Amino acid sequence: MTVKVVNPAPNGAHVPTPEGDPVIRVRNLDHFYHLEGEDIHAVNQVSLDFPAAHMSAIVGRSGSGKTTLINLIAGLDTPTRGDVWIMGKHLNTLDEKARLKLRREHLGFVFQSFGLLPLLTAAENISVPLRMRGMGRKEREDRVAEALEWVGLKRRAHHRPYELSGGEQQRVAIARALAARPEIILADEPTGQLDSQTGRRILDLLRRLVAERGVTLLVVSHDPMVMAEADIVHELRDGKLIETRIKGG
Numbered sequence: 001m002t003v004k005v006v007n008p009a010p011n012g013a014h015v016p017t018p019e020g021d022p023v024i025r026v027r028n029l030d031h032f033y034h035l036e037g038e039d040i041h042a043v044n045q046v047s048l049d050f051p052a053a054h055m056s057a058i059v060g061r062s063g064s065g066k067t068t069l070i071n072l073i074a075g076l077d078t079p080t081r082g083d084v085w086i087m088g089k090h091l092n093t094l095d096e097k098a099r100l101k102l103r104r105e106h107l108g109f110v111f112q113s114f115g116l117l118p119l120l121t122a123a124e125n126i127s128v129p130l131r132m133r134g135m136g137r138k139e140r141e142d143r144v145a146e147a148l149e150w151v152g153l154k155r156r157a158h159h160r161p162y163e164l165s166g167g168e169q170q171r172v173a174i175a176r177a178l179a180a181r182p183e184i185i186l187a188d189e190p191t192g193q194l195d196s197q198t199g200r201r202i203l204d205l206l207r208r209l210v211a212e213r214g215v216t217l218l219v220v221s222h223d224p225m226v227m228a229e230a231d232i233v234h235e236l237r238d239g240k241l242i243e244t245r246i247k248g249g
C-alpha cells in the first residue's frame with residue numbers, strides 16, 4: 001500500500017482528493033470562540049474535500065478543533081468566516097429551516113456518548129427521527145427492523161439503553177443514523193467510550209457502511225485505529241490542517 005502525503009498550502013489552497021465531485025467541500029474556514037475576553041482560533045483557514053463513498057478521518061490531539069470543524073460541516077454552528085458546501089448546497093446561504101432539512105435528508109450522526117434517549121427502546125430510538133421526518137408507520141417499522149438487523153441487534157429491539165452494553169448502544173446509534181439512508185455519516189469520536197475490541201467492531205461496522213452502502217463517512221477521532229482504517233487522514237493542529245495522507249495501491 002502507498003500513502004501519499006499532501007502538505008496543504010498555508011493559504012488554504014485546494015487539497016487534492018480522489019476523482020469525482022466531493023460530497024462535502026470546505027473552503028477557508030475560520031472559527032473563533034470568545035471566552036472571557038480571549039479569542040480562541042479553534043478552526044484556522046481549513047480547506048478540505050470529502051470524496052463520495054470513502055472514509056475520511058480528521059485526527060489531532062484533544063483541543064485541536066476537530067469537534068468544532070465537524071459541527072461547522074454539519075451546519076450545527078456557523079463559521080466566523082469561510083464556506084461549506086454539502087452535496088453542492090452552499091450552507092452559508094441557507095436559512096435555519098433549509099439547513100435542518102438538508103441535515104435530515106442527507107446527514108446521519110454518531111456521537112461518542114451515543115446520544116440515545118434513555119427511556120426509549122432501541123427500536124423506538126431508531127424510529128423517532130423517522131417519525132419526525134413524517135414517515136408512515138409501516139415504512140418506519142420496516143426501516144427499523146432492517147437497520148437493527150444490519151447492525152446485528154435484532155434481538156435487542158425492545159431493550160432500553162441501560163439494558164445494553166456500550167458497544168450495543170453505539171450499534172443502535174449507527175442503526176438510527178443509517179435507517180434514514182443518508183448519503184453522509186458524520187461521527188465524532190465514535191470509539192471514544194469503548195474498549196479497543198468493541199471499538200474495533202464499531203469501526204468495522206462504519207467501514208461496511210462505506211463498502212456496502214456507498215456512504216460518505218467522516219470520522220473525527222484521536223484513536224490510532226481510526227487513522228489506520230481511513231482512506232484519507234487529515235491532521236489538525238491548533239485548528240490548522242497540517243497534513244493530509246491519502247492511501248492507495
Ligand code: ADP
Pocket residue numbers: 033034035040042060061062063064065066067068069
Ligand atoms: P477537539 O474536538 O479536537 O478536542 P474542539 O473543537 O472541541 O477540539 O476545541 C477546539 C478549541 O476550542 C479548544 O481550545 C477548546 O477549548 C475551544 N472550544 C471548544 N468549544 C468551545 C466553546 N463552546 N467555547 C469556547 N471555547 C471552545
Ligand code: MG
Pocket residue numbers: 066067068
Ligand atoms: Mg472533540
